[in-house]
Amino acid sequence: MTGSAFPRPAGELTSLLRDIRAAAADDTMPELGYRAYRDYFDTGNRLRYERHYFRRRARLAARAAQALLDPDTDLGPLSDTLWSVCDEYTWALPAHVRHSADQDRGPEQCLDLFAAETAHTLAETVAALDGRLDRRVADRVRGEVERRVFVPFTDPRPLNWEGYRNNWEAVCAGAAGMAALALLRDSPTDADRLAAMLGRSRAAMDRYLAGFGGDGGCAEGVDYWVYGFGYFVYFAEALREHTGKDLLAGPKVAEIAAFPHRVALGAGAYAPFSDASERPWLPAGLLTRLAERFGTPAARVVPSLHDDHCYRWGHLSRTLAWFRPGPPATAVEATSFLPDLAWVVSRGRFAFAAKGGHNDEPHNHNDLGHFVLHTGGRSVLDDLGAGEYTAGYFGPGRYEHLHPSARGHSVPVIDGQVQLPGADRTAKVLRYRDDGQTVNFDLDLTAAYQVAGLWSLVRRFRWWPDGRLELVDEIDADRELPVEEVFVSRVEPTLSAGAADWGGLVRLGHECPRASVEEVTAADHHARPDRVYRLSCRTTAPAGRSVHRFVFDLG
Incomplete structure (x- = not known):
């Protein structure tokens, strides 16, 4: 969906579209002040800051989606939201800012999960709204994505998460790679730089896959399968569109795609081992694409916008772009x-x-x-x-x-x-x-x-x-x-x-x-x-x- 608006949504997405409209109309934009930022360092508490942070991401995702769904949308509120996100001290979470120390960079250039996801949201939004969005807003967004994410991602020094072989590899590298595709793919002068960034993303994806055994099992549980494998799939499909290279080919990926269905307990419950939950939400767009590619069960439920309390653009945008009603669920081994x-x-x-x-x-x-x-x-x-x-x-x-x-x-x-x-x-x-x-x-x-x-x-x-x-x-x-x-x-x-x-x-x-x-x-x-x-x-x-x-x- 890079650089384009969404197709006409399926009728089953009506409740999700209603959530998007309501969230986009909400004018509250929580501040991320110094007291909120320092709270984690003083107390170890993450949630007080993160609740404000993710409410801001809810506004960003909803207003971006609304603008791409409806060409008559007034872009003033979205422009204010984009500008406000560009004003943030750091796009990373306080719990993660230490990850920038290995490159001797400050918190504003910490490339963690959420900085990469923010860059992805902003990049695809600006690219898809090219010609509609005020140039001053678009230029500022491009500049902040460049400074905060592209600069550390093109620095040859290793990033702290490179080598984790878990969801961090797929999310950070996948989101940064998709942001690069959105903003650089149509620039001939950036061709070599884009190729280098995509190469770094692909190396991270190879390490991510190496973290799985041949059975495709995710030791982190279904929630983190959604997170890591979701961004692996989103990046893989964006790369395939750009280069024709298919990262989803291969038997191990097919096994990973089947993982949640193999650990299902029934009626929407899953084995909740590790830091997982018994009833994780599974993005409908992700399940639709996996069903098309691997024959795994299609989505039976379209989640609410608010089921993902982090309001990740990867999940929301691909549900809007990819979801199609599928056939009844296929039988899964007992x-x-x-x-x-x-x-x-x-x-x-x-x-x-x-x-x-x-x-x-x-x-x-x-x-x-x-x-x-x-x-x-x-x-x-x-x-x-x-x-x-x-x-x-x-x-x-x-x-x-x-x-x-x-x-x-x-x-x-x-x-x-x-x-x-x-x-x-x-x-x-x-x-x-x-x-x-x-x-x-x-x-x-x-x-x-x-x-x-x-x-x-x-x-x-x-x-x-x-x-x-x-x-x-x-x-x-x-x-x-x-x-x-x-x-x-x-x-x-x-x-x-x-x-x-x-x-x-x-x-x-x-x-x-x-x-x-x-x-x-x-x-x-x-x-x-x-x-x-x-x-x-x-x-x-x-x-x-x-x-x-x-x-x-x-x-």
Whole structure:
């Protein structure tokens, strides 16, 4: 869609268009003053600044979309918005401005995710409105995109995120590359510069793809698949339009495209491992293009403008440009096993998901052997997903926060010791087998712990799709070890002798002599109170080999 207005929107986009008109008509433009900027550095809080920042991006995206949808739109309000964004001290978030230090640049030239996304929004808007927008506004936008993004992106020194091999590579390089295509593609004098920038973007995309295993699984979860792979696709299609080179060709990309459908629990829910959410929004335009290219399921729901609280132009513009109603959803395999990621997801009337992997994954949680049980439209034995992003959440004290810690997952505590972080803290897959009647998934979790005398800890899952899970932990030790088996839910369980019941949705039978429930409240990703119930079944593993069995029945 580079350099052009949108086609006539499909009728299914009516509610989205209504959202755009309402947001474009809103005259409030929050200020990003010094007190807001310094708040993160003083307190570690990200949300107070970011709420103002993203409300500004909502105004920018809505007014840009409205102008491209309706040629009779008064461009005065959009011009004011563009000018105001050009006035911002930095387009990066305060939590990210340190990323400019490697090039000895100030915050105004920090090329983070959001600076790149801002440049992309501004560049495509100015290019598409060429001849309609006041030249003084257009020239200022071009100058700010050049200074803030193109200059650091053409500096040969490495950028801090180059080498991350995660969503940062795809978003930063993809958005910067699309901005360059929008503003430089029609300038013969900029041909060499554009080629160099596109080459840098393509190198980042190669590294991004290298971060996936052959199964196409995204360790960061579906939300970050939407983010990173979305921008990979948007850039790939813009590049294909410009050069004919197709980055979407190849079997690994097809596997990545299928990822969310392979980890779906049903009815709009997905396995929420890592810093993910159970009900992420999937951009309708992205799903439409993937369905066309790979035959994956088409979009069934057109999200609201406000489902993306960051108001990213990549997602919004490609939904407006690409979305077309698709055929009914194709059938997805009942059980998916992603061997590189070491995830199993089985879906039907009931759903079960479990994971292995290692404890140094992107957006890592200490969660080897963790599992989810989903029934009645909700995950009852749950994964908490992302907590509130603060300075501490991404600092040395990350695992003091409930959501990413082992305490926030349904994994055992051995001799008072929880799982530890690190790439060497791994879960070895011993067996995966689906015979059509049951799903078996066995993991060796020994390396996740550092407990004197613990020789072996093996967790075995046996899942019946009619709603029954048998969980067995086999412990081999040279001494007696206290064991605390933990099961995490947002539903408060009731306890009885040898049993627990989560609201009639899931029932547990166990042989632990002592069981108790701890209520813990933490902050969720949006800083709202997140009330969690940790069921602890305490027992003792004697010296030698012992078996600890738990049976869950779903209703």
